[in-house]
Amino acid sequence: MPRRRRAAFRLGISAAVAMADLLTIIGSAYAVELLYFYATTGQILPEGFSTAPQISALVALIVLLTNLVREEYSIENQLSYQPHLRRTATLWLTAWAAVLVVGFATKTTHDLSRVVSIGSFLAGLPAILLVRLMMVALVRRAITAESASVNRVHLVGFEEDIARFYAHNDAESLGLRVIGTSYLRRVDPAADAAARDAQMSEDLDLAVSVVRFLRPDDVFILVPWSDVSDIERCVDAFLRVPAALHLRPGAVMERFPDLHVARVGRLSGIGIGRRPLHSGEIFLKRALDLSVALAALVLLAPLFAAVALLIKLDSPGPVFFRQKRYGFNQQPFAVYKFRSMKTERDAVFRQASRNDARITRIGAVLRRSNIDELPQLINVILGEMSLVGPRPHALAHDRSFERRIALYARRHNVKPGITGWAQVNGLRGETLTDLDMERRVSHDLHYIDNWSIWLDIQILFQTVFSPRAYRNAY
Numbered sequence: 222m223p224r225r226r227r228a229a230f231r232l233g234i235s236a237a238v239a240m241a242d243l244l245t246i247i248g249s250a251y252a253v254e255l256l257y258f259y260a261t262t263g264q265i266l267p268e269g270f271s272t273a274p275q276i277s278a279l280v281a282l283i284v285l286l287t288n289l290v291r292e293e294y295s296i297e298n299q300l301s302y303q304p305h306l307r308r309t310a311t312l313w314l315t316a317w318a319a320v321l322v323v324g325f326a327t328k329t330t331h332d333l334s335r336v337v338s339i340g341s342f343l344a345g346l347p348a349i350l351l352v353r354l355m356m357v358a359l360v361r362r363a364i365t366a367e368s369a370s371v372n373r374v375h376l377v378g379f380e381e382d383i384a385r386f387y388a389h390n391d392a393e394s395l396g397l398r399v400i401g402t403s404y405l406r407r408v409d410p411a412a413d414a415a416a417r418d419a420q421m422s423e424d425l426d427l428a429v430s431v432v433r434f435l436r437p438d439d440v441f442i443l444v445p446w447s448d449v450s451d452i453e454r455c456v457d458a459f460l461r462v463p464a465a466l467h468l469r470p471g472a473v474m475e476r477f478p479d480l481h482v483a484r485v486g487r488l489s490g491i492g493i494g495r496r497p498l499h500s501g502e503i504f505l506k507r508a509l510d511l512s513v514a515l516a517a518l519v520l521l522a523p524l525f526a527a528v529a530l531l532i533k534l535d536s537p538g539p540v541f542f543r544q545k546r547y548g549f550n551q552q553p554f555a556v557y558k559f560r561s562m563k564t565e566r567d568a569v570f571r572q573a574s575r576n577d578a579r580i581t582r583i584g585a586v587l588r589r590s591n592i593d594e595l596p597q598l599i600n601v602i603l604g605e606m607s608l609v610g611p612r613p614h615a616l617a618h619d620r621s622f623e624r625r626i627a628l629y630a631r632r633h634n635v636k637p638g639i640t641g642w643a644q645v646n647g648l649r650g651e652t653l654t655d656l657d658m659e660r661r662v663s664h665d666l667h668y669i670d671n672w673s674i675w676l677d678i679q680i681l682f683q684t685v686f687s688p689r690a691y692r693n694a695y
Contacts, residue, residue, distance in 0.1 A: 235294040238356050242288070242349060243281050249348040250277035253340035276320060276338060280345070283316040296360065296371070306350060310675040313346045346675075375432050375464070376402040377455060378443030382469070386443055401435045403428030405444070405451075421451070425458040432462045439465045497634045497669050505674055510608050513681070514601040521595060528559055528583075528592060535583040538564035541596055546613035549636045554605040556613055557596035561587050591684070597639045609677040610638025611665035612649070622658050629658075632665045635672075642668035642676075645683040 251274070259265065288294055293308065374397045376383055383402055405424045408417040432440060440462070442455045446469065459466050483492030498506065518525075529540040542560040545553050561584025580588065587593035600606040606613070611632040614622075623629045643649070643664035648657075668676070683689070 231296050234296055234360060238294045238353075238360075239285055239288065241352050241356055242284060245348050245352045246281040246284065246345055247274060247277045249345045250274070250280075250337070250341035253344055254334070254337045257334070257336050257340065276324075277341060277345075279320050279323065280316045280341075283319055284312055287312055287316075307671060307673050307676075309349060309353065310346060310673050313349065314674060317342055372397045372439055373400045373435075373437045374398065374439045374441060375400060375435060375437040376441050376443055377405065377428050377459070378469070379405050379407060382443040382445065386441075397439075400437055401431060403431055421454055425454060429458050429462060432459065432464060437464050439467060441467045441469065443469045445469065498672060502672070502674075506607060506672075506677065507604075509674060509677060510601050513608055514598045517595075518598050518602075521598075524592075525595070528587065531583045532560055532581075536563055536581045545616055546637065547616065547619050547633055548605050548613065549633060551619075551630065551633045553616070554600070556606070557599050559587050559593045559596055560584070561593045591640075594639050601639065605636070607636040607638045608640070609668075609680045610636050610641055611668070612641050612644060613637035622655075622662075625655055626659055626662055628666060629662055631669070632662065635669055640680060640684040641665060642680060645680050645687055645689060647689040 255265075292298070376386060376399060378386075383404065403424075405428075406420060408420055412420075440459050442452060442459070444451045444455055446452065452468065456466065483490055532538075532540050538560055540560060542558045542562075543555045544558075546556045548554045561581060562579040563581060584593070597606055601608055619629075641664070643661040646664055648661045648664055668680075
């Protein structure tokens, strides 16, 4: 397929995905308005009466422009399901926040139905995600390694490096087509410098000629990064051909999928990870924490009073239990809980277990229902904890497991939470083996790497309503 036709084909796919987003946003808002009008009046919405396009068009404009800027509609993004959920959910929330700000600034919010707006907000995201997943399935079915529209790649390197590439990579799953390879010969260590240079020059001249003839979209230099001089010669040679040039993909890149060139001041480096949350995400998460925690404390005040009375009547001792835990950046703080065990002076720390004799009668009820954790709302307001995050463990546990489980301490890169991804998946209670803790830690790290405000809301919802969140509660 000629380059112009290939470019047009790829552009057509991107336009189709963008159009699907546009129609989904406007269509879901219009459907919500139709249903609401029929439910309240028993009639069909008259032509020209709809107000849904006013707000949905603005949301769609923000979503489409943002996605165009970050190349969300490229074919490469449509070959994988993974990036769509988090990026789309974050953008959806941002777009609606921007619409509310614009509506407030222009004093036009009174023209819009609150029910239709909220319904459009709630229905639009799952609709977009469903349509996007359908589009990914269609694109993946249509685009294979044999398709003329995928990126055409040429490989350059030593024989063993090219063989390793083929052994560890499948072109079809990568969404590309290898159209050629150029092998570089290993230079005899006994040869003098002039002979080595002549052999490398000969190999590179031949490779450049082949690349000029095949006209690939991308050239991958598979020379090991340790061979600095060979890489520099390859780069100098292939910068002369009209193709995108890439250095060898390796184990480091596979471990860190978000690898990118980053600049700090005037210093450049390869970024393998960012801060767990950037400033905007920290602000958003803190806003959710404060609003929910303050509202919960006010609404649950009668429950707090009743629980405090029951604890006092059940066994002697304080209402609240305080214990030192590690928080963000391993800074110690005192965590609050309703006391659920008998008071023991100078007791050595020991995890609670099933049928533990130390648990009081009311304590057993509090632990099974998660009510014993509610005083940690105070820790949330103080900024020591978040509503959602890795659960803080006792200091003895932290010190022990940090030495035995890889990346355990990375849990402290975010604030600990009252509930977390591990807890709503049933991974709570006593950790009898290292494997138990490894499962919990893997879920905590998944949460850190995939955080979104929607994930926090999902976890909060599951904490209250999912039976799995109450598993192993004793």
